[in-house]
Amino acid sequence: MVNEKDVPENLEWNINVRDGTKQVVAVPELRLVDKAWLQLKSVVGGLILKVWRFLVKAWNLGVAEPKKVIHAMKVGLALTIVSLCYYLRSMYEGVGGNAMWAVMTVVVVFESSVGATLYKSINRVAATSLAGSLGLGVHWISYKSGEKFEPIIIGISVFFLASAATFSRFISSIKSRFDYGAVIFILTFTLVSVSGYRVNEISELAFQRLFTIFIGTSFCILISIFFYPTWAGAELHRLIYQNLEKLADSLDGYVIRYFDDNGNVAEDSNHNKAIKGYKYVLDSKATEDNLAKFARWEPAHGGFNFYHPWKQYLKIGASLRSSAYCIEALRGCMDSESQTPGIAYLKKHVSNACKTMNKSSSDILRELAITVKTMTKSSKMGLLVQEMNTAVQKLQISLKSIPSRLIAPTSEETADEAPFRKTCITPLVEVIPLTTFVSLLIENAARINGIVDAVNELAVMADMKHGSSKKTNTVTTLPQIPKP
Numbered sequence: 001m002v003n004e005k006d007v008p009e010n011l012e013w014n015i016n017v018r019d020g021t022k023q024v025v026a027v028p029e030l031r032l033v034d035k036a037w038l039q040l041k042s043v044v045g046g047l048i049l050k051v052w053r054f055l056v057k058a059w060n061l062g063v064a065e066p067k068k069v070i071h072a073m074k075v076g077l078a079l080t081i082v083s084l085c086y087y088l089r090s091m092y093e094g095v096g097g098n099a100m101w102a103v104m105t106v107v108v109v110f111e112s113s114v115g116a117t118l119y120k121s122i123n124r125v126a127a128t129s130l131a132g133s134l135g136l137g138v139h140w141i142s143y144k145s146g147e148k149f150e151p152i153i154i155g156i157s158v159f160f161l162a163s164a165a166t167f168s169r170f171i172s173s174i175k176s177r178f179d180y181g182a183v184i185f186i187l188t189f190t191l192v193s194v195s196g197y198r199v200n201e202i203s204e205l206a207f208q209r210l211f212t213i214f215i216g217t218s219f220c221i222l223i224s225i226f227f228y229p230t231w232a233g234a235e236l237h238r239l240i241y242q243n244l245e246k247l248a249d250s251l252d253g254y255v256i257r258y259f260d261d262n263g264n265v266a267e268d269s270n271h272n273k274a275i276k277g278y279k280y281v282l283d284s285k286a287t288e289d290n291l292a293k294f295a296r297w298e299p300a301h302g303g304f305n306f307y308h309p310w311k312q313y314l315k316i317g318a319s320l321r322s323s324a325y326c327i328e329a330l331r332g333c334m335d336s337e338s339q340t341p342g343i344a345y346l347k348k349h350v351s352n353a354c355k356t357m358n359k360s361s362s363d364i365l366r367e368l369a370i371t372v373k374t375m376t377k378s379s380k381m382g383l384l385v386q387e388m389n390t391a392v393q394k395l396q397i398s399l400k401s402i403p404s405r406l407i408a409p410t411s412e413e414t415a416d417e418a419p420f421r422k423t424c425i426t427p428l429v430e431v432i433p434l435t436t437f438v439s440l441l442i443e444n445a446a447r448i449n450g451i452v453d454a455v456n457e458l459a460v461m462a463d464m465k466h467g468s469s470k471k472t473n474t475v476t477t478l479p480q481i482p483k484p
Contacts, residue, residue, distance in 0.1 A: 070228045071112045077227070078106045078219050101209050105216030110224065114301075115232035115294030117224040121217035122297070123181030128213050131185045132206040134161065135192030139202050154193050162186050176293055225299075233295035233304050236288060237372070240313050243284060243320050244369035244451075246277030247327070248362040251444070254330050255358040258437065259351045278324040288317045303375050309461035316372075316458065319451040326444040333437040346434055353398045354441055357391035361441075361448050364388060368455050377459050377466045385452060392445050399438050 062069045082102045109120040142153040165182045168174045174182065192206055253275030295310045364384045371378045458464075 067112070067230055071230070074223050074227055075106070075110050078110055078216075078223050079103065081219055082106050082216055099212055102212040102216040105213050106220055109217055110220045111294075113230045113232040113235065113291075113294055114224050115291075115296070115298040117220050118297040119177075119294055120180055121221055123178060124184050125210075125214060125217055127178075127181040127184035128188050128210055131188035132192055132210055135189050136203055136206060138193050158190055158193055161189055165189075177296075229301075231295075231298055231301050231304075232291045233298055233308065233310060234302060236291035236295055236310065236313050237304070239284060239288065239291065240316055240320075241369040241372040243281045243317070244365050244372065246274075247281055247320060247323055248365035248369070249274040250276065250278040250324075250327050251358060251365070252362045254327060254334065255354060255441070258330075258334050259347060259355060278327045281320050281324040282328070284317065285321065288314055309458060312454070312458045312461055316451065316454045319447065319454045323444055323447045323451060326440050326447060329440050330437060330444075333433045333440065346431065349401075350395070350398045350434070350438055353391065353395040354438060357388065357395050357441060357445060360384065360388035360391045361445055364448055364452065368451060371455055371459070371464075375462065375464050377464050379466060381452065385449065388445055388448070392442055395438060395442060399435065399442075 082105075105124065109117060109124055111117045111120060138154060138157045142150040142157075145153055165186045169179055169182050188209075192202065195202060195205065257275070292310045292314050295304075295308070298304075300306045364381070367378050367381060367384055371381070
C-alpha cells in the first residue's frame with residue numbers, strides 16, 4: 001500500500017535518453033487562474049455544443065415539415081404589420097395605448113390551420129362584442145343606481161354572468177364550437193365591468209379595444225388564407241386515407257409473418273415501421289376530433305364545399321380504430337403462440353385460407369383509400385367485398401375442421417433407416433392461440449365491412465362521382481359478411 005508521504009507533490013515525467021540514462025522532468029502545477037480558465041472553456045464549449053445540436057435538430061425539423069416554418073413566418077408577418085399601429089401616428093392617436101390588444105390578439109389567435117384561426121378569431125370578436133355591450137349596460141345601470149349600489153350591482157352581475165358562461169362550457173354543443181369564446185367573454189366582461197367603476201370614458205375604452213381586436217383578427221385571417229394556407233379539412237382528409245393504407249400494411253405484415261415458416265419475411269426498419277402502422281391509427285382520435293372541429297369553420301376550398309360532411313370522417317376514423325384493435329389482438333396471439341409440430345401442421349392447414357382472406361381484406365382497405373383520396377366512387381368495391389365474403393366462408397370451414405386434425409402425422413427414421421409413421425397429439429391449450437388468430441381475422445373482416453359502409457355514406461353525402469366511364473345514380477349495395 002502506498003503511503004501518503006511517498007506520493008510526490010508535483011507530477012514528474014521520466015524520459016529515456018539514447019545513451020541509456022534517464023531524465024526526470026517536473027511538470028509545473030497549474031495555477032488557480034489556469035484551472036479557472038480550463039473550467040470556463042469546458043463550460044462554454046459544452047454550451048456551444050448544446051446550442052449547435054439544437055440548431056441541427058431545428059433545421060432537420062424544418063426540412064422534414066416545412067409547413068411549420070411557413071407558419072412561423074406568417075405569424076412574424078402578422079405581428080410586423082400589426083405593430084405598425086404603434087409607429088403610425090394617425091393609428092396611434094386613434095387607438096392610443098390599446099394598440100397592444102392587436103398584438104396580443106395576433107399572438108393568441110393565429111394558429112397553424114385556417115380553420116383554427118377562423119375559430120379563434122370569430123369567437124374572440126363575437127365574445128368581445130357581446131361582453132363589451134353587456135359590460136356597458138351593467139355600467140350604465142349601476143351608474144344610474146347611485147354610488148351606494150354601484151359596486152353591489154357590478155359584483156352581482158359579474159358573479160351571475162361569469163358563472164353562467166363557465167357552466168355553458170360543460171355543454172357539449174357549446175364546448176365544441178364556442179369554448180374559446182366563453183373564456184374571452186368572461187375575461188372581457190369582467191375587465192369592462194370592473195374598469196367602468198373607475199374609468200369615466202368606459203364606452204370609448206371598449207370601442208378602442210374592440211377596434212384593435214378586429215384589426216388583429218382581420219390580418220390573421222387574411223394572411224392565414226392567402227399566404228400558403230393550411231386547411232384543416234385537407235389535413236383530415238389526408239389523415240383518413242393514410243390511416244386506411246397503414247391499416248392494410250399492418251394487416252398484411254402480421255398475417256404474412258404469422259404464416260412464414262421459412263423466415264422469408266424481411267426484418268428491416270421500414271418493414272417494422274409499416275407493420276406497426278395500426279398504432280398510429282389508434283392514436284389519431286384526438287387529432288381527428290380537432291381537425292373536424294376546425295374544418296367546419298373553413299370556407300369552400302379545393303374539392304370541399306362549405307357543407308362538406310366532416311362528421312362522417314369521424315365515423316370512418318372510429319371504424320378504422322375498431323379494425324386496428326383487432327390487429328393489435330392478432331399481434332398478441334402471435335406472441336403467445338407455441339412452436340410445436342402439431343401447431344405447425346394446423347397452421348399449414350389454415351394457411352391458404354387465411355392468406356386469401358387477408359389479401360381480400362387488404363385490397364378492400366387500399367381501394368377505400370383510393371376512393372377517399374380521389375373523391376370518386378369505386379366501380380369494383382362490390383366485387384372485392386364478395387371475394388372477401390367467399391374467403392370468410394372458406395376460412396370458417398377450415399376453422400371448423402381443426403378439431404379433427406388435432407392428431408398430426410409425423411415421420412421418424414429408425415436404426416436401419418426405414419421411416420415409419422407416428423402420430424402427435426396436439427394439446428388443446430396450444431391450439432387456442434391459433435383458433436383465436438383465425439377468429440380475429442373473421443371478426444376483422446366484419447369490421448372492414450363497417451368501414452366500407454361508412455365510406456359509402458361519405459360518398460353519398462359528398463356527392464362523389466364514379467371513377468369509371470359507367471355512371472349510375474345509386475351506390476353499390478354491398479352484401480353483409482356472415483358471422484362465424
